[in-house]
Amino acid sequence: MSKHLADHRNAPTGGRVKAFLSIARDRSETMWRSVWRRPVDRSEDNQRLVQYVRIEKGHQA
Known part of the structure; x- marks a missing residue:
């Protein structure tokens, strides 16, 4: 029998x-x-960091 x-x-x-x-x-x-040389928009990343810091400090919305 063959494969x-x-x-x-x-x-x-x-x-x-x-x-x-x-x-x-x-x-x-x-x-x-x-x-390749397109500038990277980091506004979303910064907002995410700001929200993490806010939560870490205990501030609520």
């Missing part, structure tokens, strides 16, 4: 690595630079 089709594993061809490297080598980085 099921799902049990036959083919040798990896490195397709994912090739696709990653082709994207990484792409010189159209202007779109990505704007995403």
